[in-house]
Each structure stands twice: as structure tokens, then as C-alpha cells.
Amino acid sequence: MTDFFGVLIPFLLIHIICDFYLQPDSWVEAKKAHTYRSAELYFHSLLHGVGLILPAMVLGIDWRSTFCLVVIVAVTHFVIDLWKVTTPKDDKLAYFVIDQALHVLVLAAIAFHVTDGASIEAVLQHEHFFDGVLVVCAYLLILKPTSIVIGAVLSKYPIVNSADVNEVKTEVGGDIDTDTDTVTQAVTDTQTATNTPIATNSAAPITSVSPVNDESTNVSGLVAGGELIGYLERLLILTFTLVGSYAAVGFVLAAKSIFRFGELNQSANRSMTEYVLIGSLLSVVITTLIGALVSLGLGVKLK
Numbered sequence: 001m002t003d004f005f006g007v008l009i010p011f012l013l014i015h016i017i018c019d020f021y022l023q024p025d026s027w028v029e030a031k032k033a034h035t036y037r038s039a040e041l042y043f044h045s046l047l048h049g050v051g052l053i054l055p056a057m058v059l060g061i062d063w064r065s066t067f068c069l070v071v072i073v074a075v076t077h078f079v080i081d082l083w084k085v086t087t088p089k090d091d092k093l094a095y096f097v098i099d100q101a102l103h104v105l106v107l108a109a110i111a112f113h114v115t116d117g118a119s120i121e122a123v124l125q126h127e128h129f130f131d132g133v134l135v136v137c138a139y140l141l142i143l144k145p146t147s148i149v150i151g152a153v154l155s156k157y158p159i160v161n162s163a164d165v166n167e168v169k170t171e172v173g174g175d176i177d178t179d180t181d182t183v184t185q186a187v188t189d190t191q192t193a194t195n196t197p198i199a200t201n202s203a204a205p206i207t208s209v210s211p212v213n214d215e216s217t218n219v220s221g222l223v224a225g226g227e228l229i230g231y232l233e234r235l236l237i238l239t240f241t242l243v244g245s246y247a248a249v250g251f252v253l254a255a256k257s258i259f260r261f262g263e264l265n266q267s268a269n270r271s272m273t274e275y276v277l278i279g280s281l282l283s284v285v286i287t288t289l290i291g292a293l294v295s296l297g298l299g300v301k302l303k
Contacts, residue, residue, distance in 0.1 A: 007111040010055035015103060018048045031085045041081060047104060049074030069110060076106045135242065136293045138178055142234040142287050147227070150282045157278060159271045230279075234287040241291025244300055253284065 027040035033042070049070040056066040084099045233252065240248040 004115045007055075007059060007115055008108055010059070011052060011107040011111060012104065014051040014055060015048065015107060016042075018051050019100075019103070022047060026148055034213075035086050036082055041078065041085075045074045045078035045081065048077045065114060069114075072110065073106065077103065080106075080127065085103070115214075132292055134297055138238060138290050139235070141290055142238050143231055146234060146286050147230065148284065149286065150230075150279055152283055154275065154279055159273065159275055167286055230283055237284060237287045238291045241288060242295055242298070242300065249288070254279070 023044055027044055030038045030040040031044070032240075050221050052069055052073055053066060056069055061069070080099060084095060085094065089095050149152045233256065236252050240246070242251070
């Protein structure tokens with residue numbers, strides 16, 4: 001018998017093939033329309049179970065264990081998919097992630113069970129266990145905690161009205177590469193300082209409000225797009241830092257600068273431009289520092 005990952009990876013390969021390549025769109029629609037009465041749901045679940053026979057044979061798993069493996073995977077896949085198609089989906093991405101995580105968890109549990117010598121103690125005593133924990137902590141730190149830190153810093157630098165401009169454009173989404181909660185906090189501080197009734201809504205783009213006549217106009221951009229951009233940017237920077245590819249970090253910053261230059265160059269409000277730059281640089285600095293510290297902890301040579 002091989003090790004844990006030697007069992008899990010072939011299982012995951014079969015799962016990916018069956019779930020994304022051998023499942024027609026018509027099956028997906030039929031499952032949504034007929035739920036447990038859909039024959040496609042049963043076929044799809046059985047396909048996942050039967051598909052694991054091949055890696056089980058290659059790995060030398062005995063026929064009794066293989067039969068149990070097929071039954072467990074088919075039944076659990078049926079239950080998980082039934083839950084997915086019968087649950088109202090306000091956030092399709094979240095349900096998709098949960099669905100796939102449950103499938104992977106089942107396969108990981110089976111791989112852990114059939115692997116010789118696998119135990120909790122063996123995992124904890126693995127030479128790279130704490131390295132893995134350190135890397136996971138780094139990725140968790142650069143997401144929401146970093147957003148909170150950036151928001152706290154930017155709250156001290158509210159966007160102020162320009163003497164030559166009638167509107168203060170406080171934008172969220174694709175137009176600002178900072179997190180939604182960061183922008184909202186700064187707008188709140190601006191409202192307090194200027195007594196301007198600026199409307200904010202975490203679920204929709206914040207509109208520009210004229211301090212003269214209170215007439216608002218919608219601001220273009222994706223809802224919470226800035227939050228996603230910030231997350232992706234920090235994920236790329238941390239990944240490149242951990243593998244020691246600092247040239248790639250420079251490429252990410254250069255690409256972002258090219259896309260942002262036109263907008264910032266045309267901005268009539270200098271405070272808005274400075275606000276965006278502060279948020280972007282804070283994001284880069286914090287992520288790079290975390291990546292450098294983790295690299296030192298992992299023994300990665302800094303160039």
C-alpha cells in the first residue's frame with residue numbers, strides 16, 4: 001500500500017473527471033428540476049462510486065474494501081448533491097465550495113483509512129507539518145485580518161472635498177483596489193467630519209453625493225469588486241514571495257499600475273488618488289513582510 005497522498009490524488013482525479021467532464025449540463029438541470037426523482041442524480045452518484053474501482057485496483061486494495069469504497073462514495077455523493085440541489089442558493093460560489101469540500105473530505109477520510117501506517121500521531125510528527133501550518137496561517141492573515149488593518153489605517157485619512165469639484169466620488173468595486181469594509185469605514189469618517197449624508201451599503205456600490213445639492217449619481221464598478229481584487233493581489237504576492245520569485249511580484253505591481261494609471265491620471269480629486277495609493281501600498285507592504293517572515297521560518301533563501 002502507498003502513502004496517504006498516493007491514495008488521495010488518484011481518488012481526486014476520478015472525482016474531477018466524473019464531476020466536471022462526465023456530467024453533461026442536461027444532468028445538472030435535471031437534478032435541479034426533479035431533485036431526488038431525477039434518474040440523472042442516481043447515475044451521477046453511481047458513476048463516482050464505480051469510477052474509483054480503477055484506482056483501487058491499481059493501488060492493490062482488496063475487493064471487499066473496494067466494494068465498501070464504491071458504496072460509501074456513491075451514497076455520500078448522492079446525499080451531498082441532493083442537499084445542494086434542494087437548498088436555495090443565495091451565494092452560488094459558497095455552495096459550490098462547500099459541496100466540493102464535502103466530497104474531498106469524504107475521499108480524504110477513505111484514503112486515510114486505507115493507508116498503511118497512517119495515524120494522527122504520524123501526521124503531527126511529520127517533518128513538514130509545522131511548515132504547512134505556518135504557510136496556512138500566512139494565507140489566512142493576508143485576507144480578512146489584513147483588510148481590517150488597512151481599513152483602520154485608511155480611516156485616519158478620509159476623502160475630502162476638492163475646491164474645484166462639486167462631487168466627492170467614493171467608489172467601491174473595480175474602481176478601488178481596497179476592501180469593501182475599508183472603503184465603507186473611510187466614507188463613514190468623511191460623513192462625520194463634513195456632516196454630509198453619504199449613503200453606504202455593503203451590498204451595493206456607494207453612490208457619489210454632491211455636497212451642494214445632494215443629488216446622487218451611480219458609480220460604475222462591480223459590487224465588492226475591490227475586495228476580491230485586493231484578495232487576489234495579496235494571494236499572488238504571498239505565493240510568489242514564498243517561492244522566492246520576487247521578479248513575479250514586480251510583474252504583478254507593474255500590471256496593476258498599468259491598469260490603474262488611466263483612471264488615477266484622470267481623477268480630478270487628488271484625495272481619491274492618494275487614498276487608492278495608500279491602500280494599495282499598505283496591501284503590498286503587509287503581504288510582502290508576512291511572506292518574508294514566513295520564508296525565513298521555512299528556511300527559504302531570500303534573494
